[in-house]
Amino acid sequence: MKMKTLANAIQKGGQGKTMTTCHLAFDGARRGLRVVVIDLDPQGNASYTLEAHACGLFASQMFDDSPDLVLSFFADRDNSGITLIHNDDRLANIEKLDLEDAATLLRTHVEALSQYFDVCLIDTPPFLSNVMASALLSADFVMSPVELEPYSLQGMEKMVAVIQNLREANPTLQFIGMLPNRYNVKIPRHVENMAILRDAYADLVMPFDIRQRDSIAEALGNQIPVWEIKKTAARDATKEICVMTQYVFEKMEVIQ
Numbered sequence: 640m641k642m643k644t645l646a647n648a649i650q651k652g653g654q655g656k657t658m659t660t661c662h663l664a665f666d667g668a669r670r671g672l673r674v675v676v677i678d679l680d681p682q683g684n685a686s687y688t689l690e691a692h693a694c695g696l697f698a699s700q701m702f703d704d705s706p707d708l709v710l711s712f713f714a715d716r717d718n719s720g721i722t723l724i725h726n727d728d729r730l731a732n733i734e735k736l737d738l739e740d741a742a743t744l745l746r747t748h749v750e751a752l753s754q755y756f757d758v759c760l761i762d763t764p765p766f767l768s769n770v771m772a773s774a775l776l777s778a779d780f781v782m783s784p785v786e787l788e789p790y791s792l793q794g795m796e797k798m799v800a801v802i803q804n805l806r807e808a809n810p811t812l813q814f815i816g817m818l819p820n821r822y823n824v825k826i827p828r829h830v831e832n833m834a835i836l837r838d839a840y841a842d843l844v845m846p847f848d849i850r851q852r853d854s855i856a857e858a859l860g861n862q863i864p865v866w867e868i869k870k871t872a873a874r875d876a877t878k879e880i881c882v883m884t885q886y887v888f889e890k891m892e893v894i895q
């Protein structure tokens with residue numbers, strides 16, 4: 640099976656990119672997939688939650704001139720479970736490169752990783768940048784978690800345009816869809832915005848949602864998946880997350 644790469648991207652913070660990246664990593668690992676996570680967000684939230692899985696490589700190294708380091712680093716290593724490529728401050732230097740050069744370097748490194756992993760997950764920063772665009776130019780799939788708030792929907796509109804643009808340079812990129820996240824059915828504005836989102840984007844919206852669940856935030860803070868939170872309140876959250884991971888992995892064709 641060829642490695643499949645998924646970027647979580649939307650040019651707005653707080654939508655659930657990192658939440659999704661981490662839960663896909665945890666779930667992929669328990670399914671026996673070899674999962675590598677590249678944290679391209681300078682905020683480093685995924686690096687915090689997945690810290691126990693840090694391999695010693697840093698995200699900026701995925702833009703090195705040659706993939707030799709990656710090729711030798713993973714060759715004699717047990718690559719099962721989750722492998723984290725940690726964020727670092729040198730990511731800022733990537734913004735000084737031409738986008739085309741940055742994207743070519745990242746693509747070369749993702750290609751090198753494909754010898755050792757089944758799934759590559761890329762967490763991206765909440766703004767359009769060389770690293771975000773490079774991620775989309777290196778990925779096979781992209782998904783966009785989105786809150787049911789006006790600013791978020793505006794961010795979504797921009798993201799759809801960016802994805803459409805970048806697909807010209809990376810025609811293999813498939814949009815798995817928008818993931819309505821942190822949905823609170825008790826807020827009429829959310830219910831209304833959900834209807835607007837589904838009406839405007841139809842098939843581009845995943846056919847389920849994830850509610851606002853305290854146990855999800857608690858789990859990420861405790862560096863564990865939500866199904867390891869031993870509270871009855873975590874059960875519904877677990878169900879919702881697992882519907883999402885199953886759907887995404889099926890679309891990526893990494894599971895049956």
Ligand SMILES: Nc1ncnc2c1ncn2[C@@H]1O[C@H](COP(=O)(O)OP(=O)(O)O)[C@@H](O)[C@H]1O
Pocket residue numbers: 651652653654655656657658659684765820821822849850851852853854855856857859860
């Ligand atoms: N469904 C949810 N319910 C409750 N809290 C959530 C949910 N999804 C994400 N969060 C929390 O909201 C914040 C933003 O999520 P995060 O994944 O970091 O967004 P992003 O990576 O898009 O900036 C985090 O504190 C996270 O723990």
Ligand SMILES: [Mg+2]
Pocket residue numbers: 656657658680682684685762
């Ligand atoms: Mg994040």
